[in-house]
Amino acid sequence: MVLTGCARPVPRKERVLRSVVSRRSDTTSLSLRAALLILAFVPGVALTALWAVTSGQTYAQFQREQAHNRLVQRAGLPAVAVYADLQAERALSAGALAGARGAADALGAQRARTDAAVAAFAGPAAETAGVPGEMRDAVAKARQALRQLPAQRALVDRGSAADQASVYRSYTNLITVDLHLFTALSHADDSRVNSVAQPLMDLFWAEEMRSRSDALLARGWPRRALAPDTVQQVRDAVAQESFEFEVKVLPYLPDDERDAWDGLMAGEDWQAKTAVEQSLLVPVAAGPDGLVPLTADGASWRRSMDALTPRIGELVRRRTADVVATGDDTVRALLWRMVLTSAVGLAAVVAVVLTTWRLTRSLRRRIGALQERAEELERTLPDVVERLAQGEAIDVDAGAGPGEDAEGGDELARLGRALDLARASALGAAVRQAELHRGFERLLQRIARRTQRLIGQQLRKLDELERRHDDPEVLEGLFDLDHLTARLRRYEENLVIMSGGSPHRRWRRPVPLLDVLRSAQGEVHDYRRVVLDPGDGGWLAAHAVGPVGHVLAELIENGLAFSRPPSPVEVRAARVGRGVVIEVEDQGLGLDEDQRAEANELMLSAPRPDVLARAEDVRLGLHVVARLAGQYGLRVEFLPSASGGTRAVVFVPDELTAAPPPPPAAGPPPPPDPAELLGPAGPRPPPAGGDRAYASGGAGPVDAPLPRRVRQAALADGLRGAPGGGPAGDPPPPPSARHAGAAIGAFQRQSRARRAAAEPRAQQPPPVPTPPDTREERP
Numbered sequence: 001m002v003l004t005g006c007a008r009p010v011p012r013k014e015r016v017l018r019s020v021v022s023r024r025s026d027t028t029s030l031s032l033r034a035a036l037l038i039l040a041f042v043p044g045v046a047l048t049a050l051w052a053v054t055s056g057q058t059y060a061q062f063q064r065e066q067a068h069n070r071l072v073q074r075a076g077l078p079a080v081a082v083y084a085d086l087q088a089e090r091a092l093s094a095g096a097l098a099g100a101r102g103a104a105d106a107l108g109a110q111r112a113r114t115d116a117a118v119a120a121f122a123g124p125a126a127e128t129a130g131v132p133g134e135m136r137d138a139v140a141k142a143r144q145a146l147r148q149l150p151a152q153r154a155l156v157d158r159g160s161a162a163d164q165a166s167v168y169r170s171y172t173n174l175i176t177v178d179l180h181l182f183t184a185l186s187h188a189d190d191s192r193v194n195s196v197a198q199p200l201m202d203l204f205w206a207e208e209m210r211s212r213s214d215a216l217l218a219r220g221w222p223r224r225a226l227a228p229d230t231v232q233q234v235r236d237a238v239a240q241e242s243f244e245f246e247v248k249v250l251p252y253l254p255d256d257e258r259d260a261w262d263g264l265m266a267g268e269d270w271q272a273k274t275a276v277e278q279s280l281l282v283p284v285a286a287g288p289d290g291l292v293p294l295t296a297d298g299a300s301w302r303r304s305m306d307a308l309t310p311r312i313g314e315l316v317r318r319r320t321a322d323v324v325a326t327g328d329d330t331v332r333a334l335l336w337r338m339v340l341t342s343a344v345g346l347a348a349v350v351a352v353v354l355t356t357w358r359l360t361r362s363l364r365r366r367i368g369a370l371q372e373r374a375e376e377l378e379r380t381l382p383d384v385v386e387r388l389a390q391g392e393a394i395d396v397d398a399g400a401g402p403g404e405d406a407e408g409g410d411e412l413a414r415l416g417r418a419l420d421l422a423r424a425s426a427l428g429a430a431v432r433q434a435e436l437h438r439g440f441e442r443l444l445q446r447i448a449r450r451t452q453r454l455i456g457q458q459l460r461k462l463d464e465l466e467r468r469h470d471d472p473e474v475l476e477g478l479f480d481l482d483h484l485t486a487r488l489r490r491y492e493e494n495l496v497i498m499s500g501g502s503p504h505r506r507w508r509r510p511v512p513l514l515d516v517l518r519s520a521q522g523e524v525h526d527y528r529r530v531v532l533d534p535g536d537g538g539w540l541a542a543h544a545v546g547p548v549g550h551v552l553a554e555l556i557e558n559g560l561a562f563s564r565p566p567s568p569v570e571v572r573a574a575r576v577g578r579g580v581v582i583e584v585e586d587q588g589l590g591l592d593e594d595q596r597a598e599a600n601e602l603m604l605s606a607p608r609p610d611v612l613a614r615a616e617d618v619r620l621g622l623h624v625v626a627r628l629a630g631q632y633g634l635r636v637e638f639l640p641s642a643s644g645g646t647r648a649v650v651f652v653p654d655e656l657t658a659a660p661p662p663p664p665a666a667g668p669p670p671p672p673d674p675a676e677l678l679g680p681a682g683p684r685p686p687p688a689g690g691d692r693a694y695a696s697g698g699a700g701p702v703d704a705p706l707p708r709r710v711r712q713a714a715l716a717d718g719l720r721g722a723p724g725g726g727p728a729g730d731p732p733p734p735p736s737a738r739h740a741g742a743a744i745g746a747f748q749r750q751s752r753a754r755r756a757a758a759e760p761r762a763q764q765p766p767p768v769p770t771p772p773d774t775r776e777e778r779p
Contacts (some may be wrong), residue, residue: 036367040360044353051345058341061189062334067131068188069327075139076185078121080320082146083178083204084313085114087211090171093156094218097164111153118146138184145177164219172212179204186323190330193323199252200319206244207312212237213277214305221298225291231280238277257319264311272304366412370419377423384427388434394427444499448492455489483522490523490553497624502631503546510658511545513537513573513580520552521571526560529568537573537580544656547632548582554621555584555636555648563588563645579653586645596638596646602626603636632656 089110095103122143152170155163182204186197216234220226226234245265250258264270276296286292388394409417462482469475493503514534521530540548552571559569563586572583591599603626629636635651 036360036364039363040356043356044349047345047352048349051342051349055338055342055345058334058338062331062338064132064189065327065331065334068135068185069324069331071131071135071139072185072324072327075121076182077320077324078117079142079178079181080316081117082114082121082142083175083182084316085110085117086171086175086178087208087215088309089114090168090175091211091215091218093153093167093171094164094215095221097156097159097167098219098222100218100222107156114149118149122146132187134187135184138181142177142181145174149174168215171215175208175211179208188327188330190327193327193330195252196326197323199249200316200323202244202248202252203316203319206241206249207316209237209241209244210273210308210312213241214301217276217294217298217301220291220294221301223291224294224298225287225289226294227290228286228292231292234280238280253319254322257315257322260315260318264308264315269304269307272300273308276301276304363412370412370416373416373419377419377426381423381426381430385430385434388430394431438500442499445496445501448495448499448501451492452489452496455485455492458485459489483527486523487525490550493550494554494620494624497550497627498620503550503628505546507542507545509542510539510661511542512539513582516540516545516549517552517571517573517582519549520556523549523553524557524560526565529560529566530556531568531570533570533572535572535574537582538575539658539660540652541656541658544632544652547628547634548650548652548656551625551628551634551636551650552582552584554625555650558621559584559586559588559646559648562586576651579651580657582650582652583647584650585641585643585647587641587643588645590640590645591638596640599638603629603638605630 089107092103092107092110096107148170152167152174155170156167159167179201183201186194186201188194188197213234216226216230216237219230245261250261253261279296280294284292284295384394459482462478462485466475466478466482469478493505496503512534514532514537517532517534517537521527521532524530556569556571563569567587569584569586572585574581599622602622605626625636628634633653633655635653637649637651639647639649641647
């Protein structure tokens with residue numbers, strides 16, 4: 001036996017819907033989850049990174065400006081004092097080398113002031129951590145240059161007028177290093193600090209030019225003459241000083257400072273200084289000694305310089321203080337900007353994260369609701385389709401979402417309405433499809449019922465013809481027609497069952513299991529290969545006769561179809577604890593594990609087959625068996641056979657069995673019902689496969705006139721052998737048509753004789769000939 005049916009498959013539309021909804025739901029859920037994560041984290045992360053970068057840059061700029069301002073205050077201001085003291089010491093050193101009166105004592109006092117300024121500049125307070133490299137290098141060079149100051153002083157102490165040039169050059173180099181330091185300190189990140197610091201740098205250089213003129217003139221005042229190159233240096237310094245003041249300094253000073261410088265330059269001391277400088281610019285020929293005579297008054301120069309130096313120094317300190325104040329303001333502004341930037345940026349990050357989280361949560365909630373609706377549609381739609389298939393009325397509009405305006409709402413709202421419309425469309429399509437199926441099933445049932453009526457009439461006609469004729473050849477033809485008609489009736493019942501109906505044949509009394517087995521045997525094609533062993537099967541209840549016989553006929557035909565002739569199909573029955581077990585075993589191809597598992601699962605599920613979907617499926621036998629088993633409480637299981645085939649086990653519960661009817665009362669026995677003797681399907685030829693209980697237990701005791709079959713009686717002596725009618729293990733050959741017709745004819749004649757003899761005793765009119773299905777309630 002091979003699989004002639006399979007477990008109820010999910011309908012194609014349902015499979016497509018489930019797969020599409022599941023696949024789209026998983027894909028959309030995954031994609032939306034990723035999109036929501038991106039929406040939730042990317043803006044927050046980007047804004048956090050931007051806030052961190054901006055705050056970091058502002059903090060780094062604040063640190064640089066703070067370190068620069070600290071360096072200006074701790075190194076720049078002391079360097080200004082060193083710068084001024086070195087200028088004074090350079091002029092006094094030139095006077096001491098020239099032998100000016102009192103220059104030596106003044107030089108000693110100035111050196112003490114210079115040493116104090118140098119100590120303040122080079123001390124721990126002048127650390128350069130956290131400042132740009134240019135500033136660190138300038139500070140380092142200034143410190144390194146100041147270490148040469150003792151050597152220069154020693155040269156002055158032991159030198160003479162001949163060492164004037166080298167001493168001047170040494171002090172000028174030290175002062176130039178300080179000026180480079182000032183230039184480096186003026187290079188701030190803030191443009192406002194640079195614009196304020198640049199006039200100060202030019203003022204330092206202008207003051208340096210004035211100091212150089214003083215130092216150079218200090219060489220010649222004692223002798224009132226200078227070398228021509230020294231005079232040229234003085235002239236260059238004077239010209240450079242005038243350029244620095246008039247072009248680079250005064251135009252860029254604030255009004256109050258410019259007014260102070262204007263007042264200074266208009267004073268008597270500045271005018272005296274200017275008069276000496278102008279006299280030096282007048283070309284004067286060198287004397288016989290090669291020196292250029294100085295016509296100006298040295299005392300006037302000294303007085304003007306001594307008076308101008310503190311006032312100029314005050315203005316320089318004022319300009320320096322303004323630059324430092326501007327740097328402090330810049331640092332404070334950067335601090336506030338950093339605080340505001342950090343606070344505002346952090347607030348923006350928090351706001352964006354909270355807003356994004358709320359929006360994401362709202363989107364996830366709404367999308368989750370849509371997903372739940374889609375999953376609910378996936379869960380409920382198959383049930384609805386199944387309920388429709390069972391004939392229930394379904395409200396298509398029930399459970400639909402709120403009827404909002406299709407144009408209103410956002411995309412998710414429109415998507416929800418689209419799901420509702422899809423649900424309504426799917427249900428509408430399912431309803432129309434179910435109505436179409438039900439209409440087709442009703443049409444199929446009506447056609448099958450009409451055909452069954454015709455088949456019933458044909459069976460009655462055949463039964464009537466069988467009673468009229470005794471010719472074995474005629475009877476054999478009639479029996480063949482009767483057999484074909486019984487098989488046709490079963491096929492029509494298959495159509496009714498597959499279209500949702502149930503078998504229409506009815507019995508009013510219990511029937512022996514042997515008759516049911518014979519009836520099932522008579523409804524298959526190659527019935528001669530069926531071997532019956534009813535055992536102690538007992539009786540079946542009236543309402544179970546049709547379903548059990550139909551199930552057995554399908555299983556027997558299945559075994560015959562898929563086993564090689566002439567191998568038999570054995571049908572055995574036995575009583576068990578809670579019912580009757582009937583086994584149908586063949587020696588055919590058998591089922592593999594998967595096919596057997598599908599067949600057993602089909603027997604448990606008892607689905608309602610889709611007639612339209614299985615219109616071209618020839619493997620419908622097990623669907624009919626599963627349908628009947630589910631309707632009447634039968635249990636069917638497929639097991640492997642020891643011969644390699646398949647063993648179908650049918651369990652008939654006690655609810656479908658019945659007790660034997662009571663024996664007849666005293667008096668003449670009632671006429672036997674042909675249906676009880678011959679089975680529900682009408683008279684049959686005796687099976688050739690060795691019916692081991694063919695003449696046993698039917699509808700009560702069988703009288704002597706009834707013919708008895710003698711095993712192998714029709715065989716020649718040479719053919720008689722092992723049980724079974726041939727060599728051991730082989731089924732006997734079928735009887736000839738003449739022998740079979742003779743046996744059946746004798747059986748019919750004795751039956752009619754018995755009925756005729758019973759009529760006078762029962763005082764009943766002659767019975768109308770009835771078909772074999774005496775107890776059926778035909779439509």
